[in-house]
Amino acid sequence: MKRITTQEINRLALPAIVSGVIEPVISLTDTVMAGHIAVNTKEVLGAVGVVTSFLSALLWIFIQSSRAITSQVAHAYGQGRLSQVKGLVAQILLLSLGISFFSSIITFACSEFILERFYDAEGTLLDYCLDYFHIRVWGFPFTLLTLTIHSIFRGFQNTSWSMYISILGGLINLVFNYIFVYIFHWDIKGLAWASLLAQGTMFVVSVVIMYKRTPFKFFWVNGLHPKFMESIRMSADLLIRSSLLQAVLYFSFSKATLLGVNGDHTIVATHTLLNQIWGFSTFLFDGYCNAGGLLSGRLYSTHQYQSIRELVKQLFYVVLGIGCGISVVYFLLYHQIGTFMTDNTDISLLFYKNFWIVILMQPITAITFLFAGIYKGMGITGVLRNAFIIATIFGFFPAFYISQSILEWGLSGIWAAFFVWMIFRGGILFLHYLSFFYKRAMQPSI
Structure with missing residues (x-):
């Protein structure tokens, strides 16, 4: 049995944490900047939340076509046959390219319909949403292709490249947010242009590194790669899972918008802040979850079940400790975080009333992400799909119904x-790991 060392875990996890944190930081930066725009603060903040929610939904639905490639490349890396998946990688890259441009064109053309019908945006809120959406939507192809390339990097057992690229993108976004909003006074359009500039830069640098440091490239392959349909099957499982995730997030934003009385956008604005913090928090421990997925995928390709068992045991206590640590820090900085996020008194008061729920979620979220990362890395995507369906149908929606229709908790009920x-x-x-996979760890390793 080959034991994975802490040094090897940290080599993959620490850069993944940094690069992972930068992704929500770009959205969080827009949110914080929006929260400090003096004119129509609630509408600007609500517009950033609504549009970011939709574009994130679009991204995390379609990124599943490339997420599966991580485990495929990791398996090939573990077996020493990277040359055999060059064609598969090229086909996944071209698929992502086609999907991203088609999606941007369609959603741009239907933007007003989407925002009015699905997010109940109207009046000033709708105007701000359209201003922000019409610019940000063209960053979608850059982001989808960048994350696809980063998925390839991870399968290649390298997370450092993604870290450096993400830091560069985050800095560009931060600097130009300030320039476009506070110097040029472009307000919400300035936020959108800064994000688009950062996304384009990250894509260009990612392509350059892929061509120089890996055997993978964009090129046309005649005929489907033998592993293409397997990758599509895994992608379909993850697509269903991701679609349900985005459906739940959309549902929550829609209900938060409807909870506002007489056009008051305080609730949806506060929900935007809570959602951004929750998303940001997940990336603080998701680096170790990603590392677990990469290493477990490599070990699973050679049936090293006992090594996977030891890996999961190591990472369980690490991510649980990180989740508990985040909770403690958030409790200690409870009011300072609210003040940092917005100057609006109504939003701040509602934020303080609900933030404690987000804090208590951190350890549970950390463990959930760990096992999701392990199963993704091994390519056991059917279990992930089924777990998500059960959790959504028998967990989220019954809890939401009870909290809203019976207890009438409002925003607290959503969380x-x-x-x-x-x-x-x-x-x-x-439970699935204990009952199914743990038994295989008792078998001799190959």
């Missing part, structure tokens, strides 16, 4: 339902 949802998601994967 209580999220809490129940995370318990179901993590609990199902944990």
Whole structure:
């Protein structure tokens, strides 16, 4: 049995944490900047939240076509046959390219319909949403292709390249947010242009590194690669899972918008802040979850079940400790975080009333993400799909109904339902690991 060392875990996890944190930082930077724009603060903040929610949904649905390539490349890396997946990688890159441009064109043309019908945006909120959306939507191809390339890097057992690229993108976004908003006074359009500039730069640098440091490139392959349909099957499982995730997030934003009385956008604006913090927090421990996925995929390709068991045991306590640590820090900085996020008094008061739920979710979320990362890395995507379906149908929606229709908790009810949802998601994967995979760890390693 080959034991994975802490040094090897950290080599993959620490750069993944940094690069992972930068992704939500770009959205979080827009949110913080929007929260400090003096004119129509609630509408600007709500527009950033709504548009970011939709574009994130679009991204995380279609990125599943490339997420599966991580485990495929990791398996090939573990077996020493990277040359055999060059054609597969090229086909996945071209698929992502086609999907991203088609999606941007369609959503741009239907932007007003989407925002009015699906997010109930109207009046000033709708105007700001359209201003922000019409610019940000063209960054979608850059982001999808960048994350596809980063998925290839991870399968190649390298997370450092993604870290450097993400840091560069985050710095560009931060600097030009300030320039476009506070110097040029472009307001919400300035936020959008800064994000687009950062996304384009990250894509160009990612392509350059891929061509120089890996055997993979964009090129046309006649006929489907033998592993292409397997990759599509895995992608379909992850697509269903991701679609449900985005459906739940959309549902929460839609309900938060409807909870506002007489056009008051305080609730959806506060929900935007809470959602951004929750998303940011997940990336603080997701680096170790990603590292677990990369290493487990490599070990699974050679049936080293006992090594995977030891790896999971190591990472369980690491991510649980990180989740608990985040909770402690958030409790200690409870009011300072609210003040940092917005100057609006109404939003701040509602934020303080609900932030504690997000804090308590952190350890459970950490464990959930760990097992999701392990199963993704091994390519056991059917279990992930089924766990998500069960958690959504029997966890989130019943909890939401009880909290809203019976207890009438408002925004607190939405986040209580999220809490129940995370318990179901993590609990199902944990039980499956104990009952199914743990038994295989008792077998002799090859």
